[in-house]
Amino acid sequence: MAVSPSASSGTAAPGRLAGRAAFVAGGLLLAAYPWAAPNAYLRYAGVLVVLYAALSTAWNLVGGFTGYISLGHAAFFGLGAYATGILVVRTGLPHALALVLAVAGVTAFAAAVGVAAVRVRGSSFVIVSIALVSMTNLVAQNARWLTGGSSGLRVPPLVEGLSRTANHVVFFYLFLALLGLVLATWWAVDRSRFGAGLKAIREDEDKAESLGVPTTAYKVVAYAASAAFVAAAGGLYGIWFGSLDPIFVFSIVIGANMVLMALLGGMRFLLGPLLGAFLVAPASEYFLLAYGESQLHIVLSGALLAVVVLFLPDGIIPALRATWRRRGPRAASIQERSAAELAAAREEVPA
Amino acid sequence: MTTLAVHGLTKAFGGVVAVRDATVELREGAVNGLIGPNGSGKTTLFNLVTGMIRPDAGRVTIGGRDVTGWAPHRIAGAGLGRTFQLCRVFGRLTVLENMLVAVRRTRLRELAGGLGNRADLDRARGWLARVGLEHLETAEARDLSYGQQKLLELAAVLMADPALVLLDEPAGGVNPALIERIAALVRDLNAEGRTFLVVEHNMDLVMGLCDHVVVFDRGSPIAAGTPAEVQADGRVLEAYLGV
Numbered sequence: 001m002a003v004s005p006s007a008s009s010g011t012a013a014p015g016r017l018a019g020r021a022a023f024v025a026g027g028l029l030l031a032a033y034p035w036a037a038p039n040a041y042l043r044y045a046g047v048l049v050v051l052y053a054a055l056s057t058a059w060n061l062v063g064g065f066t067g068y069i070s071l072g073h074a075a076f077f078g079l080g081a082y083a084t085g086i087l088v089v090r091t092g093l094p095h096a097l098a099l100v101l102a103v104a105g106v107t108a109f110a111a112a113v114g115v116a117a118v119r120v121r122g123s124s125f126v127i128v129s130i131a132l133v134s135m136t137n138l139v140a141q142n143a144r145w146l147t148g149g150s151s152g153l154r155v156p157p158l159v160e161g162l163s164r165t166a167n168h169v170v171f172f173y174l175f176l177a178l179l180g181l182v183l184a185t186w187w188a189v190d191r192s193r194f195g196a197g198l199k200a201i202r203e204d205e206d207k208a209e210s211l212g213v214p215t216t217a218y219k220v221v222a223y224a225a226s227a228a229f230v231a232a233a234g235g236l237y238g239i240w241f242g243s244l245d246p247i248f249v250f251s252i253v254i255g256a257n258m259v260l261m262a263l264l265g266g267m268r269f270l271l272g273p274l275l276g277a278f279l280v281a282p283a284s285e286y287f288l289l290a291y292g293e294s295q296l297h298i299v300l301s302g303a304l305l306a307v308v309v310l311f312l313p314d315g316i317i318p319a320l321r322a323t324w325r326r327r328g329p330r331a332a333s334i335q336e337r338s339a340a341e342l343a344a345a346r347e348e349v350p351a
Numbered sequence: 352m353t354t355l356a357v358h359g360l361t362k363a364f365g366g367v368v369a370v371r372d373a374t375v376e377l378r379e380g381a382v383n384g385l386i387g388p389n390g391s392g393k394t395t396l397f398n399l400v401t402g403m404i405r406p407d408a409g410r411v412t413i414g415g416r417d418v419t420g421w422a423p424h425r426i427a428g429a430g431l432g433r434t435f436q437l438c439r440v441f442g443r444l445t446v447l448e449n450m451l452v453a454v455r456r457t458r459l460r461e462l463a464g465g466l467g468n469r470a471d472l473d474r475a476r477g478w479l480a481r482v483g484l485e486h487l488e489t490a491e492a493r494d495l496s497y498g499q500q501k502l503l504e505l506a507a508v509l510m511a512d513p514a515l516v517l518l519d520e521p522a523g524g525v526n527p528a529l530i531e532r533i534a535a536l537v538r539d540l541n542a543e544g545r546t547f548l549v550v551e552h553n554m555d556l557v558m559g560l561c562d563h564v565v566v567f568d569r570g571s572p573i574a575a576g577t578p579a580e581v582q583a584d585g586r587v588l589e590a591y592l593g594v
Contacts, residue, residue: 193451194462196444200452203441210401210435211453212427212511268443 030176034169043168047175047240049281051233054179055254056261056273058229061186062222063259064267065195067202068118070223071255072129073230075136078250079106080231081238082140082147085155088239090146095158099235103228110227111220118219121205130252137250153244171240178236179274182229187270189222198222230258253298257284260305266315275317280304354379354515354546355400355431360409362395369395371570373409377515377563382537382547384557384578387567388591393550394436396567397519401433402426413515427453432513436520436550438501442493446484449492449503450475453511471510478506482536498529505536515546522553534560558582566590 037043059073083102087093117128140147147153157167189195197218200208209215238244261276287297312319356376362369370392377383387393398404400411402423411419413429441449451467461468467475479485482502487495492503508516522530534556541547551557557564558578566574566581568590574581581587
């Protein structure tokens with residue numbers, strides 16, 4: 001029999017039911033979005049938001065569980081995009097097959113890189129991850145015979161002759177499906193023994209190792225799984241967008257956004273990165289619109305990152321929960337006392 | 352045959368030789384004590400036998416098997432469990448999750464399906480009941496008192512069912528009542544067939560608990576025997592008191 005970590009906190013049952021209802025309602029609202037969006041631009045922005053939610057949740061498979069902060073996950077985004085695009089353009093494979101092969105290839109690459117990368121901890125790992133995205137960017141820029149270099153790679157659309165608006169709708173649902181898959185994966189890992197091992201690594205890696213957890217293998221698996229989803233998002237992005245340029249996909253900004261969104265929402269929570277993406281991606285788009293080609297949106301992202309790290313290290317989800325508890329009906333103390341103790345205490349109270 | 356033995360073990364940090372050509376054999380089925388002045392190499396020896404650091408020379412064997420240079424998780428798999436000097440638990444995991452991190456011989460299928468099977472959960476709850484933490488299984492470990500964390504750490508180590516348990520200063524920072532409780536627990540576990548190695552500064556505890564004591568000084572064992580023999584040994588007095 002399996003238990004979830006929170007299964008036995010008795011007061012949670014109605015709350016969890018409400019949570020599930022909200023989850024379903026949220027999903028339906030999201031699915032209705034392309035039909036509610038008044039214009040093509042907002043449909044496009046919607047795709048971008050869901051794409052970022054999927055990326056950040058995928059990043060959180062390694063970041064949230066193990067505490068290893070990768071700023072270079074855009075490397076897997078770019079590799080997924082280019083591998084898919086190149087397979088379609090150069091070999092004429094169908095898009096779906098190209099995407100599957102690209103994801104498999106990037107996953108294998110990530111596992112190999114992971115074996116080396118997860119040997120270093122803390123800020124050293126961050127630096128290694130940045131080096132990875134810089135290197136992949138340089139390779140993509142210089143291998144012009146394969147990638148087209150900085151003049152770009154044009155990827156033929158999924159369906160010839162489809163209007164741009166219809167294309168946005170199709171990819172909105174494709175990214176939404178990917179997001180659902182990543183969320184389901186994170187949820188399953190969270191309640192598994194594998195997940196407990198990963199979280200033990202985050203809390204105290206040497207201690208986990210001393211208890212018999214094969215920490216390197218765990219970290220590499222989490223890293224490769226995370227990269228697989230990011231690569232899938234990259235591949236879909238390439239087909240959706242139709243043109244690729246190394247500096248836009250192998251971009252430190254994309255990697256930093258994944259981290260910012262997860263941190264803002266809350267890395268230890270299933271919906272943390274999603275919430276962060278829903279806040280940061282629209283804001284970022286808005287500033288791009290309002291202030292054009294200036295780099296202001298990047299500056300603002302940086303400022304927001306600093307604020308989150310300094311004042312909300314656990315993200316907004318725990319802060320929201322605390323507010324909710326203070327306002328809501330007084331919840332009983334959660335778990336300091338056993339049922340038997342409570343019964344005993346009740347008997348002591350004179351009738 | 353001994354459970355744990357080291358032969359000619361040497362480890363230097365820069366110019367400081369922390370452990371020098373040490374040869375120690377533990378008594379199987381006994382509570383072994385390891386004592387010595389500060390800086391005598393006790394903790395380094397612990398870290399060497401648990402695989403946290405690699406020796407410059409010498410061998411470590413567990414049950415006759417050479418485990419020198421093995422990664423810590425493999426040494427744990429060979430039946431060695433340890434606690435840490437400053438108690439270490441997984442702060443933001445629940446007490447029950449802490450217990451289920453360490454389960455031996457996990458199959459791949461079990462890694463994906465839930466926190467643990469019925470047998471593991473029952474065992475986890477059994478150990479928690481034994482150390483008196485069963486009512487706290489859904490609490491986060493960081494919310495426990497220091498004494499409770501020490502008990503949780505020990506219980507979590509026992510989940511892996513180690514034949515040999517290394518305790519690094521089990522009495523450090525806990526009140527006398529809890530020290531007595533931990534000592535009683537160690538005696539019971541020992542009676543059930545587990546071998547212990549206890550590093551401790553509390554001499555009353557060492558003398559009351561251990562069957563066999565090894566004394567370290569400047570990186571090497573200088574004496575070994577029953578608590579009474581060791582206490583009567585002139586070299587031990589010299590090492591401790593400098594007389």
